[in-house]
Amino acid sequence: MNAPSSELIERLSNTLQAQTDHLIELRRQLHAHPELSQHEFETTRTMVARLQELGFTTFVRPEGTGFYADLTPVGFDPEIHPTIAIRSDIDALPINELNDVPYKSQNPGVMHACGHDVHMATVFGSALGLLDLKDHLPGRLRLIYQHAEETVPGGATEMVDFGAIDGVDAVLGLHCDPELPIGRVGVRPGPFTASFDLFELTIEGKGGHGARPHQCTDPIFVGTQVANALYQLPAHNFDARIPAVITLGSFQAGAVANVIPESASLSGSIRTISPEHRDQLDDLLRRIIGGICLAHGASYELKLIRGAPAIHNDPYLTDAITEIATDILGDQGIYRIPLPSMGGEDFSVYCERVPGAMFRLGTGARAPRNFLHSPHFNIDERALTIGASILARTALRLLHEKALEKKTDRMVRPL
Template identity: 45%
Template sequence: MREQWFGELEQLEKDIVDWRRHMHQYPELSFQEVKTSQFIADTLQSFGYDVRTNVGEGGVLADLKGALPGPTIAFRADFDALPIHEENQVPYRSQNDGVMHACGHDGHTASLLGVAKVLSQHTDQLQGSVRFIFQHAEEKIPGGAKAMIDDGALEGVDEVYGAHLASYLPYGKIAVVSGPSMAAADGFSVVIQGKGGHGARPDQTIDSIVVGSQVVGALQHIVSRHVDPLKSAVVTVGVFQAGSAFNVIADTAKIEGTVRTFDPQVRVQIEEDIQTILQGITSAARATFKLEYTHGYPAVVNPPEQADYVRSLVRDSLGEEALQEVPPSMGAEDFAYYLEERPGNFFYVGSQQNEDTAFPHHHPRFDIDERALLNTGRVFLSIVADKLLTPSPEAAPVR
């Protein structure tokens, strides 16, 4: 039956690509995905699904109930875009200037729509249910996952699975990480208040640039000297703004950065270290500071049991050569919230075929080999076939 479903998915390839290209042409930013969510809902309804919209103030849910009772497996796809001006010269390039699907979310949604279409024709063969979670606002904190969960997206669900297209992986490859897979991502913003004055009389000032420079330097010692070398962490300063004239000592400086961790205790420790560093340096310089620390998504942690399970399905359905091991990523994903609530797995699907599909995520030239959309669907269908397909009569034991 699985192979039959694969064939039906392949017959839908043109539709799946068309859905992806439609969403790519008309991208919408996080928390603004009105037309995209309506497109998803309309498409699901055309398959015969009862659809729940505005879940968590933006998401879409649809349930497929099998002929017999059994477990409920959830699949999640996201559908928001990024504030990036697309530089690809393709027929389906973004028509919304300054907004682009530069992370593959259009492909995630198109793949899951294809799976929903195939399975809609086989409810009589299922022992259990499938929940399709189409999530808004993955790219922008606080994200859409937590709000959808709070609004019932995982009620009655036993396991949850998600996929992410990966331009760093060749087409045909599937990568599965066991344990920590993507990092917790926090952000910080600091305003250092000094005392401005003439560049010729620094003794009459409190130089916010000098103080800020000391802070930036000290922050670089957190990971190298405070964090266990066997535990990964990143502290990056991405913004340092101060001053407006060459001969004026700036009274304020602004510093912004990100913290990436896997271990919850390291996450807490680094936040405390940033606070301590700011207090010490500004106090010594007679300056003051204001810190805003934003807790982003938690780490994506794949339970080993489900990771091994997905690996075995990939070997069985796509072949041993399809599996590729990759290290954990310091990128972030709010799929983490689903895995905090239910067992499951978040895997990666290779979408690189040539130089046009090798640009990194969030790049204005990002694009995918659209054949990868079927591979995402094949893994999802394999999970359903393995967990929910009713045994055929010939497979029943003789009594």
């Protein structure tokens, strides 16, 4: 049998509907107690305790932030039974919340403004639904609660090194989208997000009097030439049909109006959906920056910080998510995303190792300035059950399909 029965699906749906208030309560508790990247100690303890109460076996990183948890049926054998993982990130942002709600952040200057509280609650909801079917699961369910998604490099690599993806046949994820209304999800096979890398550049010149620039090597002037060249780099070095964006976020130099400073510091981000473009960046940056500095008699120091690669959603998994979301929400509930986002997401680290797919969960709440990373970010909490249902049903379907694949593979394997 390669598909769950209608009875199992109905049972799962009923369980999740009955747990709606529980998921809202959990999301609000997490929202009120956000923690920054690499400091998610209480968040980790909270989620570990809840999953241990359900009978999950938990594996916490020695650092105390981030963990994975397994729901393993009796008689599980990795040779013949698959493992499907569902991932949630758990960290918050250094943002002071401006919402006036009973569950407002109690940690000043820290807020779940990217919806990781929502991700945690929906993934927990999928666990509640599948726990009720434990005796009928043809494989193992793994939940990955990952720390430090908001930093560069992200926590996904550390979770992979900790073994979170070992033995996993496929991984699923979701991300809040306040620009999609409740009852809709965004899907896209292939390129889904961009890679995200940072650079830090220091240009060393020769300072002096503002009235005598001929005696100086002005790092501000050199820096402006570099800035202009970097903004033009994608258009003149990459295939224009493949998106790539370089953004300068900081340009620091000097302190007074009549003095040419000794140095200037620039930093920014680089995003592309092309792995080939990404691999060319270090050489391109050094060639362009080095040429400009040489022409003006300046020197430079460049640091390139590699972040998350681009997400490329597995087409088969994306189709499975789409079919199940359509069954739950109807055709009108599916938004086929026309272009990849240029935002970064280290869910991509898992997708480089095993088939993976992420979808966007419509959480739109009618409020001004309600967008990701906003101090006003909030959600329509009906989205929790929708997200949990799609994750749980997709995982259930994949467990059945991968179990059949493994059985078939063993049957045809030569002796």
